[in-house]
Amino acid sequence: MRSLEIDSSRVIEHDSLAPLARPGVCGNGSYLWISLTREEFRAELGNVQDILQALCGTRLVDLHVADLLNDQLPSHYDFTSLYDVLVFRRLAAGAEAATPGTPPPARGGPTVLRRIDTRPVGFAVFDRVLLSVHPEGGALRDIYAAKLLAAAAPGGGAPALDVRATSARLPSGPADLMLRLVNQIVDGYLDLRRELTRQLDHWQAELIDPRSRFTNWGALMQARQSLHHLDEICEDQRAAVQDWIDALETLPMPDDAAERRDRELVMVRSRDVHEHIERVVHHVRRLEQNAETAVQMHFSVQSHRTNDIMRVLTVLTAIFLPLNLIAGIFGMNFEFIPLVHKADGFWIAMGSMVVVAVVLVLVFWRKRYLARTAR
Numbered sequence: 001m002r003s004l005e006i007d008s009s010r011v012i013e014h015d016s017l018a019p020l021a022r023p024g025v026c027g028n029g030s031y032l033w034i035s036l037t038r039e040e041f042r043a044e045l046g047n048v049q050d051i052l053q054a055l056c057g058t059r060l061v062d063l064h065v066a067d068l069l070n071d072q073l074p075s076h077y078d079f080t081s082l083y084d085v086l087v088f089r090r091l092a093a094g095a096e097a098a099t100p101g102t103p104p105p106a107r108g109g110p111t112v113l114r115r116i117d118t119r120p121v122g123f124a125v126f127d128r129v130l131l132s133v134h135p136e137g138g139a140l141r142d143i144y145a146a147k148l149l150a151a152a153a154p155g156g157g158a159p160a161l162d163v164r165a166t167s168a169r170l171p172s173g174p175a176d177l178m179l180r181l182v183n184q185i186v187d188g189y190l191d192l193r194r195e196l197t198r199q200l201d202h203w204q205a206e207l208i209d210p211r212s213r214f215t216n217w218g219a220l221m222q223a224r225q226s227l228h229h230l231d232e233i234c235e236d237q238r239a240a241v242q243d244w245i246d247a248l249e250t251l252p253m254p255d256d257a258a259e260r261r262d263r264e265l266v267m268v269r270s271r272d273v274h275e276h277i278e279r280v281v282h283h284v285r286r287l288e289q290n291a292e293t294a295v296q297m298h299f300s301v302q303s304h305r306t307n308d309i310m311r312v313l314t315v316l317t318a319i320f321l322p323l324n325l326i327a328g329i330f331g332m333n334f335e336f337i338p339l340v341h342k343a344d345g346f347w348i349a350m351g352s353m354v355v356v357a358v359v360l361v362l363v364f365w366r367k368r369y370l371a372r373t374a375r
Contacts, residue, residue, distance in 0.1 A: 001044070002035040002145050006170060006177070011148045017047040026055055031128045031174050033148075035141040038069055041133045048131065056126040058082045068122035068133040075120070075236035077243035084125045086178065086244060089118040089233055090140065090185040091192060118233055121185065123178045130174035132181065144181055172262045179269045182241070186276040189234070193283045199223070200287055200294075207298035214298065220291070227288045234281045241274045315369045319360045323353045 003020060005012040007030035014020060017034065026032055032055065036044060049059045060068075064085050067073055078085045119135035134141050151169040171177035200223065207214050248267055254260050330337065330349055339345030364370050 001037075001040045002033075002141055004033045004035075004145060004148060005030050006033060006148065007031075008170065008172075011151070011170065013145075013149065017044055017051060020051045020054075022054070026128060031130070033130045033132070033145075033174070033177055035132045035134065035145070037134050037136050038071065039136065042069060052126065052129060052131070055128050056082065058126075060124060060131075064124065068124065068131075071120065071135065073120045073122075075233070075240040077240040077247070079247055082126065084123075084175075084244070084247065086123045086125065086182075086240060087120050088123070088182050088185055088237060088240060089120050091118055091188045121181075123181070125174050125178050128174070130177050132178070140181065140184060144184060172265060175266045176262070176269060179266065179273055183269070183273050183276065186237075186273060186280065189230075189280045190276065193280060193287070196223075196227070196287055197283075200291055204290065204294040207294045208301060220295070224288065224291050227284055227291065231281065231284045231288065234277060234284060238274065238277045238281060241270065241277060245270045245274060311369060315364050318364070319357055322356045322360070326353050326356070 001017070003014045003017055005014065005026055020026070020032065020034075032051070034048065034051065036048075041048065045065065053059050058080075060083075061080065064078065064080075067078070067085065067087060073087050075089050076087050121135070121140065122133040124131040132141065148170065171180055203214075203220060203223075245267070248263075248270065251263075254263060326349060330340070339348055342348075361370070
């Protein structure tokens with residue numbers, strides 16, 4: 001559990017949630033980031049609701065509480081008149097399980113494909129509070145909390161030497177902080193796509209190579225299923241962020257210049273996150289097409305190779321057919337056959353067969369029936 005009080009120049013981390021419910025704990029120019037795992041959120045739900053009531057004048061709706069506790073919820077966006085809820089699925093760590101105490105499901109294929117397993121992260125965005133609910137063992141909140149503490153002044157709460165530089169690094173509000181966390185999640189997908197590209201490029205080279213015998217069909221089918229699953233996840237993420245952007249655009253623009261600038265910065269960051277998701281979706285679909293194209297090219301190469309073999313066998317059969325005819329004629333059981341009783345009859349027949357074979361080979365070679373296909 002992490003609870004941080006953030007303003008334009010400093011970040012203060014609190015040890016517990018209960019004192020935060022008292023009036024006046026969080027100043028007018030600051031806001032809270034409360035980050036819990038699902039088990040911690042279930043255990044501290046009463047304290048969290050008290051803090052939200054004290055600072056924001058409202059509590060979480062029961063349905064939204066159920067959404068934040070749901071470990072299988074897809075990415076989606078919902079809202080009320082006082083707060084927004086965004087559920088965003090991130091890449092799960094390899095050792096995480098679907099439920100506590102349950103081993104992760106067995107997944108085939110290479111290691112990179114086993115990483116395409118996702119867990120939802122829930123965000124409840126208020127005017128002065130950001131509540132984030134993470135899966136067990138997730139390092140996202142700890143990494144970003146350390147980044148926020150490093151961006152502020154050392155010493156846990158003293159103002160920084162350069163307030164302007166610190167305010168540029170610190171989020172301006174709960175919505176800005178939520179978008180930065182979502183951007184960290186999307187960057188994980190962008191890193192994953194590079195590893196997927198290298199793996200599929202290796203498979204493509206092996207599939208197209210006519211001298212190799214590709215046998216890793218199970219892993220390739222698992223890769224196609226994983227890419228399709230990743231495509232569906234990214235589509236849900238894109239729809240959720242698009243709904244968030246549409247909701248922001250419907251809000252009236254504030255009159256205050258500083259608030260208007262903060263709103264514009266949130267819109268810019270929202271569009272940037274949406275663009276990152278678009279890049280992931282585009283790349284995943286391209287990988288799906290490349291995998292399908294590689295399979296089709298593999299079977300096309302194998303079919304072409306089979307055609308070459310059958311063509312050579314057909315030409316050889318055509319060359320030996322006249323020779324078999326000649327041998328069959330001289331093998332007939334007639335008493336009087338030309339050249340049978342001559343001393344040089346055998347050599348005359350063999351010479352004729354050689355001449356016929358050479359002529360046929362030259363004809364077939366000229367027609368390129370025996371030409372070797374360039375690889």
